[in-house]
Amino acid sequence: MTIEVLIFDVEGTLFDTRAAHVEAWEQALAASGFLIPPDRLESEIDKGGEQLVSAVLGQHAESHSGESLRRTESALFARIVKERGLRLFPAARELLAAVHERRILVVLATSDTQEQLQILQTAAGVDLQKTADLIVTREDTAGVHPAPDAVTAALRKLDRSPALCALVGDKIADMKAGTRAGVICLGVLTGHESAEQLLRSGARAVYADTAELLARLDEMLQLASPCAIRLGTEVLEGLMREALAEASRGLENGQAPIGCILASGSGEVLSRGYNQMMSSGDLSAHAEIVAIRNAAGKLLPGQRDYILVSTLEPCVMCTGAAMELGIDTILYGLPAPADGGTERVSPPRLPYTQMPRIIGGILSAQSRHLFERFAGMTSNPVAQAFTKQLLAGTSLDGKS
16 A cells, blocks of 8 residues: 555535535525525536536626625635534545644645635635645636646646545546546545446545545555555656557557556566557557556456556557456656547446556657657558558647
8 A cells, every 4th residue: 555645625525515615505505696596506506606607507697797796605605604504424534634644744625715715714624734635726727828736736736646645525526637637536425426427527436425444444545546566657667668668669669659568566567568559450459458468367356456557548449448457556757639539438337446646748759759760661651641640639748
């Protein structure tokens, strides 16, 4: 287990704010002449103020009244929770303390401002800042272009590999943000979304609330990070260099320079493969599939700590195959904007499968350089078209 950081969403995960927000939005909208029933607001509240107005009233209302409505709702929400108080979800404080006891950093990540976070703590009679090692608020994401979400901002501040972190949240948006950032996501059913929705959005597992997380904490941490090796930046780059060496071998043999390795949770390379579509005529002979085939007999049923490393973002087929195998971590170098499958595939609901952490951009410039060499070498029209599209879709720093 190598989890070093646990990132907690705040509203809806630690603080029970849903009812107060529904009431505040109902009053704010009514004050502007919009009579929206509470059940309609309930279904949209998890989208947050930035998207709720357009979802409920349309884009015209958002353009003309969005900011003023959000300011009004924020003031009404503050008044409601000050007057009535606010509760933490069961065992939330105990959960944060238990995480600390295991020498894991606690991060609170929220789209609220520092002032809004203080209102929550005062209304609930708690000071979570004493428990948290880092608090990321809206001020930490504003003014950065492109603006990161709170998860990305937390990783940047901590200077930690996403493979060492996990996120706990209650919303689809939390799961999507965490998945894009490369961290394992764990859902709690204290919001509006169902377990199925959270799983489809990137959660590896879903729990009832913070009390169940506390009761199953060690099991949850093991599930979030089963690898024995510490997946810090040096290790990730070391694994990618193995895959790059395989891509170079492919290039030497006139193949598209895509290399892949499969490694165990201890970092041992179990198999290797490079793209062999051109030489074999087998359209399924992608580097990842070749490496998986070469690992035949080495992958144990039920083992959930394998690492798949590819120099190019895996396609839908290869991403799906990794998920079927219950791969823990997918690492890739160069993004494949037109072909990549890492944001287009969800794992099946089977006992031996899981949502992998997916981390891209590792030594991506080296991967791109191999494709630049390949572009000047190949005369295959299909390979030329693919390479031209790939290079046009990625910049010199390897990002799409």
